[in-house]
Amino acid sequence: MKNILEVSGIEKKYPGVVANRDVSLLVREGTIHAIIGENGAGKSTLMKTLYGLIRPDAGEIKVFGEAVTLKSPQDAIALGIGMVHQHFKLADNATVLENVILGSEPSRFGFVIKYDEARKKLLEIAKTYQLDIDPDEQLANLGVGERQRVEIAKVLFRGAKILILDEPTAVLVPQEVTELFANLRELVKKGLTVLFISHKLDEVLSISDDITVMRQGTTVATLTPAGTSKKALAELMVGGELPKPIAGALVVSPESILSMKDVSYSRADGREILHSLNLDLHGGEILGLAGVEGNGQSELIELVMGLLKANSGSVEVLGLDALTTLTRDIRDAGVGYIPQDRQRDGLLMAAPLWENRILGHQFATPMAKGIWIDKHAAAEDSKRIVEEFDVRTPGVNVLSSALSGGNQQKFIVGRELSGDPKLIIAAQPTRGVDVGAQAIIWDHLMQARSRGAGILLISADLEELFSLSDRIAVIYSGSIVSVLDPAKTTPEDLGLAMTGATK
Amino acid sequence: MRKNRIFWGAIAPIAAIFTSMVLMYIILSLRGADPFALFKLMVSYGFDPRNLVSELNLTVSYYLAGVAAAIGFKMLLFNIGIDGQYRMGAFFGAVVGAAIDLPPILHVAVIIIVAMIAGGLWAAIAGYLKVRRGVSEVISNIMLNFIAAAIIAFLLSPKLLGSLPEGSQNVQTKPIPASGQMPTIKIFDGEVYSVLFLAIFVGIAYWIMLNKTVFGFNLRATGLSFRAARSSGVNAPGMIFVTTVLSGAIAGLVGIGTLLSDTHSYSMAFPSGFAFTGLSLAILGRNHPVGIFFAAFLWSFLERAGQVLEFEGIPPEIVIVMQGTIVLSIVIAYEVVARINLKQQQRAVGKVAAEPVIEAEVK
Numbered sequence: 001m002k003n004i005l006e007v008s009g010i011e012k013k014y015p016g017v018v019a020n021r022d023v024s025l026l027v028r029e030g031t032i033h034a035i036i037g038e039n040g041a042g043k044s045t046l047m048k049t050l051y052g053l054i055r056p057d058a059g060e061i062k063v064f065g066e067a068v069t070l071k072s073p074q075d076a077i078a079l080g081i082g083m084v085h086q087h088f089k090l091a092d093n094a095t096v097l098e099n100v101i102l103g104s105e106p107s108r109f110g111f112v113i114k115y116d117e118a119r120k121k122l123l124e125i126a127k128t129y130q131l132d133i134d135p136d137e138q139l140a141n142l143g144v145g146e147r148q149r150v151e152i153a154k155v156l157f158r159g160a161k162i163l164i165l166d167e168p169t170a171v172l173v174p175q176e177v178t179e180l181f182a183n184l185r186e187l188v189k190k191g192l193t194v195l196f197i198s199h200k201l202d203e204v205l206s207i208s209d210d211i212t213v214m215r216q217g218t219t220v221a222t223l224t225p226a227g228t229s230k231k232a233l234a235e236l237m238v239g240g241e242l243p244k245p246i247a248g249a250l251v252v253s254p255e256s257i258l259s260m261k262d263v264s265y266s267r268a269d270g271r272e273i274l275h276s277l278n279l280d281l282h283g284g285e286i287l288g289l290a291g292v293e294g295n296g297q298s299e300l301i302e303l304v305m306g307l308l309k310a311n312s313g314s315v316e317v318l319g320l321d322a323l324t325t326l327t328r329d330i331r332d333a334g335v336g337y338i339p340q341d342r343q344r345d346g347l348l349m350a351a352p353l354w355e356n357r358i359l360g361h362q363f364a365t366p367m368a369k370g371i372w373i374d375k376h377a378a379a380e381d382s383k384r385i386v387e388e389f390d391v392r393t394p395g396v397n398v399l400s401s402a403l404s405g406g407n408q409q410k411f412i413v414g415r416e417l418s419g420d421p422k423l424i425i426a427a428q429p430t431r432g433v434d435v436g437a438q439a440i441i442w443d444h445l446m447q448a449r450s451r452g453a454g455i456l457l458i459s460a461d462l463e464e465l466f467s468l469s470d471r472i473a474v475i476y477s478g479s480i481v482s483v484l485d486p487a488k489t490t491p492e493d494l495g496l497a498m499t500g501a502t503k
Numbered sequence: 504m505r506k507n508r509i510f511w512g513a514i515a516p517i518a519a520i521f522t523s524m525v526l527m528y529i530i531l532s533l534r535g536a537d538p539f540a541l542f543k544l545m546v547s548y549g550f551d552p553r554n555l556v557s558e559l560n561l562t563v564s565y566y567l568a569g570v571a572a573a574i575g576f577k578m579l580l581f582n583i584g585i586d587g588q589y590r591m592g593a594f595f596g597a598v599v600g601a602a603i604d605l606p607p608i609l610h611v612a613v614i615i616i617v618a619m620i621a622g623g624l625w626a627a628i629a630g631y632l633k634v635r636r637g638v639s640e641v642i643s644n645i646m647l648n649f650i651a652a653a654i655i656a657f658l659l660s661p662k663l664l665g666s667l668p669e670g671s672q673n674v675q676t677k678p679i680p681a682s683g684q685m686p687t688i689k690i691f692d693g694e695v696y697s698v699l700f701l702a703i704f705v706g707i708a709y710w711i712m713l714n715k716t717v718f719g720f721n722l723r724a725t726g727l728s729f730r731a732a733r734s735s736g737v738n739a740p741g742m743i744f745v746t747t748v749l750s751g752a753i754a755g756l757v758g759i760g761t762l763l764s765d766t767h768s769y770s771m772a773f774p775s776g777f778a779f780t781g782l783s784l785a786i787l788g789r790n791h792p793v794g795i796f797f798a799a800f801l802w803s804f805l806e807r808a809g810q811v812l813e814f815e816g817i818p819p820e821i822v823i824v825m826q827g828t829i830v831l832s833i834v835i836a837y838e839v840v841a842r843i844n845l846k847q848q849q850r851a852v853g854k855v856a857a858e859p860v861i862e863a864e865v866k
Binding site: 305307326327328329330331332337339344345346347348349350351355358359360361362363368371372373392393394398399401402403404407 | 716718720731732733737738845848849851
């Protein structure tokens with residue numbers, strides 16, 4: 001098998017930052033080649049270079065054995081390189097076919113679009129690569145997995161031979177991941193080549209033929225799944241041994257700190273979201289909440305935080321009735337809240353870090369003294385978080401929007417664990433976060449548990465649920481359908497329970 | 504870092520003023536006038552001591568309108584109802600001031616408080632509609648401006664709260680007695696309204712409230728991100744309402760200087776247009792109390808100095824073109840500066856994240 005893509009000595013510098021240096025990569029034709037690395041390891045820079053979005057300062061790229069210069073994505077497409085972005089670039093108000101041909105419409109006289117020809121070509125692609133898509137469906141009706149297939153079809157329509165997928169699984173639920181992988185295998189079987197960027201090691205090991213690890217801007221190793229292990233990969237990524245979460249002895253306190261009884265909640269439009277839901281969490285334990293997104297998790301969290309009011313049933317948080325208590329009083333009673341959408345619910349993006357430290361803690365000491373904000377205390381404690389949680393920032397006066405997602409998350413976790421909360425609502429605490437940051441966050445959550453705090457862990461990451469939870473509750477269509485013991489449950493069983501299958 | 508911030512904060516307004524002067528230069532040249540001679544004339548007229556006094560008095564009114572707008576902006580509210588709120592404040596201040604009889608300082612204080620309450624309550628209507636009914640405050644405030652003007656015109660009828668002094672065609676409220684008047688400071692044959700000190704106090708209080716108190720933090724947090732503020736425990740809809748009322752209360756003070764130091768009664772001759780001016784000044788001054796002051800002074804200076812152009816056969820309306828150009832350029836300039844700032848910060852963050860690379864190379 002020959003190398004379809006050869007990259008050597010790529011270097012890209014920005015003022016003060018080396019994004020890529022001495023990067024080399026050999027991709028064999030007809031393989032799935034994974035590129036893994038922490039956030040900021042230079043994966044995206046390399047992919048943008050290959051797609052012609054960035055011009056490197058030095059180095060050589062060979063496609064099909066010939067040295068090329070990529071000045072723009074058009075050059076890359078002409079050479080058969082296509083990219084499926086992490087955030088889809090599709091128009092909701094158009095059909096699948098229209099989205100696929102947008103920008104490369106086959107036309108007569110340059111302005112009459114040949115829809116029939118386009119449809120024929122798209123159906124042929126769908127058949128060849130076994131992509132399940134309907135050309136005439138409105139995009140607005142499609143789910144995330146289907147949209148991704150449209151993106152892939154779009155790239156294939158342009159004649160791509162090498163597909164670059166930027167963290168394709170970050171947005172998918174487990175079932176969709178399985179489908180995507182089946183599609184990818186079909187693609188390589190037909191002779192295409194796939195470059196797959198990820199930092200989920202399990203997936204990488206299961207799908208790839210080759211794995212290249214990047215760290216601090218350079219490629220450090222290329223391995224095969226058979227010749228490596230998850231632990232070895234993780235250590236290559238972070239460049240040392242991972243801090244291990246120390247699981248202290250499980251000391252569960254007898255009284256529950258969060259208790260939901262027969263809770264029902266309907267939206268203003270009458271749709272019932274939660275239906276006689278029962279949940280019980282004790283101090284000193286981590287209760288995982290598993291479920292496919294959109295089964296009522298968000299509403300459950302908002303009910304606990306006093307942001308929504310249930311129609312019936314009772315929600316008791318640290319002895320307070322969450323239906324009648326203000327959010328600020330629930331927080332002040334000792335509840336830490338890591339929201340799932342950190343940028344919208346957890347941060348003031350246009351405010352400096354020290355102000356973000358105050359957010360959620362502005363009603364009590366040490367962040368406030370009476371009616372006054374204590375800037376000094378906020379700045380000092382922000383520095384502590386930056387240190388303890390390894391937040392990569394030059395200082396606490398930096399706007400939070402300037403930090404990378406992983407560092408924002410570490411800061412939020414640090415903030416929410418401040419003041420030793422008794423109850424912690426952790427929603428997707430490590431989503432989109434690299435392994436190094438994940439280890440730090442897990443470690444601190446475990447420490448909080450050993451201290452006696454109760455943690456409600458809402459996660460779409462099954463590995464996270466299995467690694468941390470003492471019990472796993474499964475939410476399906478607004479109710480808790482089962483509570484499982486992670487030690488006696490397989491991921492398959494859990495996946496089955498999440499889809500509502502009854503035993 | 505702080506020095507850097509002041510530099511970037513100052514460069515934008517200077518660039519904006521320069522741009523508008525270039526445009527003025529072109530327009531004046533096209534008319535065949537000598538732009539530099541006219542600029543010189545405007546400067547010497549504008550800095551004439553007598554004119555400075557009237558500019559200062561106008562600056563104070565503009566300043567209060569600017570602060571009222573800035574409070575709204577901090578909450579992402581576009582308080583275009585400043586006109587109506589100011590009218591309500593001045594009118595009811597005048598009516599109550601003429602109807603009561605109190606010792607001097609107390610009398611003035613009551614009038615000021617009444618004006619703030621009237622402005623605040625008028626704004627509360629828009630606040631309620633926004634929070635409870637989802638009505639855009641822009642639409643409701645535009646309507647409320649018209650309604651305020653109509654209500655006052657109705658109430659000013661001599662049969663109701665107005666009076667028609669002998670030999671005058673101008674209906675007005677009954678005069679406020681001497682105990683309810685504010686003194687003036689005489690300088691250069693002119694009289695500076697003592698409401699100046701109230702404005703300074705408002706500016707300082709605004710800054711302290713916003714930057715030092717929990718209330719101000721909650722206000723800014725809600726303006727920056729409604730959802731994040733709500734998740735943090737802030738009653739975000741309540742904050743929007745309170746901020747609207749506060750903005751209206753400050754707007755209620757806009758006419759106090761003219762009322763208590765000059766006319767001593769409210770009439771339909773009170774000027775209008777404070778809403779647009781206040782919003783422009785808040786943008787120009789970046790919602791900062793000192794910035795708004797400079798902006799307010801620039802505005803009244805241009806308006807006063809522009810009058811001299813009439814003697815030279817140039818329509819003074821050209822000043823409005825100049826003001827408009829300044830606001831347009833400033834919006835662009837601030838956006839550019841904000842992007843440069845974010846880039847710089849990201850670069851600084853990138854440096855920290857890339858530090859291990861340098862370490863590795865040393866090894």
